[in-house]
Amino acid sequence: MSGAESGLLAFFAALAAQRTSELALSARGAKRLRARGAREYGSGHFPLLVGLHVLFPLALAAEFLWLHARPWASWPAWLALLLGAQALRFWSMRALGERWTVRILVVPGEPLVRGGPYRFLRHPAYVAVALELLAAPLLFGAWRTALVIGALNAIALGIRIRAEEAALREAGASSAGPAARQPGIPMSRAPSEE
Numbered sequence: 001m002s003g004a005e006s007g008l009l010a011f012f013a014a015l016a017a018q019r020t021s022e023l024a025l026s027a028r029g030a031k032r033l034r035a036r037g038a039r040e041y042g043s044g045h046f047p048l049l050v051g052l053h054v055l056f057p058l059a060l061a062a063e064f065l066w067l068h069a070r071p072w073a074s075w076p077a078w079l080a081l082l083l084g085a086q087a088l089r090f091w092s093m094r095a096l097g098e099r100w101t102v103r104i105l106v107v108p109g110e111p112l113v114r115g116g117p118y119r120f121l122r123h124p125a126y127v128a129v130a131l132e133l134l135a136a137p138l139l140f141g142a143w144r145t146a147l148v149i150g151a152l153n154a155i156a157l158g159i160r161i162r163a164e165e166a167a168l169r170e171a172g173a174s175s176a177g178p179a180a181r182q183p184g185i186p187m188s189r190a191p192s193e194e
Contacts, residue, residue: 026102038105042163059145069142078139085131091117092125106171
């Protein structure tokens with residue numbers, strides 16, 4: 001097994017472990033939020049996000065196996081960007097605390113999260129996901145996957161962010177300024193909450 005193959009398998013193992021733990025964390029958070037009266041918004045587009053995150057590793061594996069994508073000499077830069085995206089993702093999750101979920105859940109009357117990366121970015125978790133979906137394929141030289149998944153993610157996030165902003169407006173939260181919202185995880189957040 002080559003170094004590139006070993007690296008891709010290690011990436012897939014880490015991705016599976018991360019997504020599994022995030023879904024478990026999200027389920028616990030959603031249960032607590034619903035117990036406090038949270039209302040879910042934008043559930044209709046959620047399957048699109050799930051499909052995108054299932055398609056991503058499949059497309060990467062297909063490009064690696066059948067189109068023979070291999071890491072370029074610039075792979076260390078892509079690895080650094082991927083690790084930076086992960087750091088931003090975890091910082092966003094930490095700032096949201098128990099409000100973080102993969103769903104858009106809003107507890108009426110709760111103040112928005114304004115700490116952590118939300119002081120600087122409007123949607124830091126979504127920025128992290130966009131960077132991850134760009135850097136991970138390019139780490140392995142899979143530029144086709146980066147283009148297609150990146151474009152699909154831009155569409156999905158456009159839908160997601162509009163749903164989130166509408167939820168926050170309906171709940172009476174101001175969405176003005178970079179720190180005014182609170183996205184969630186890669187796939188979502190919870191204004192109760194990426």
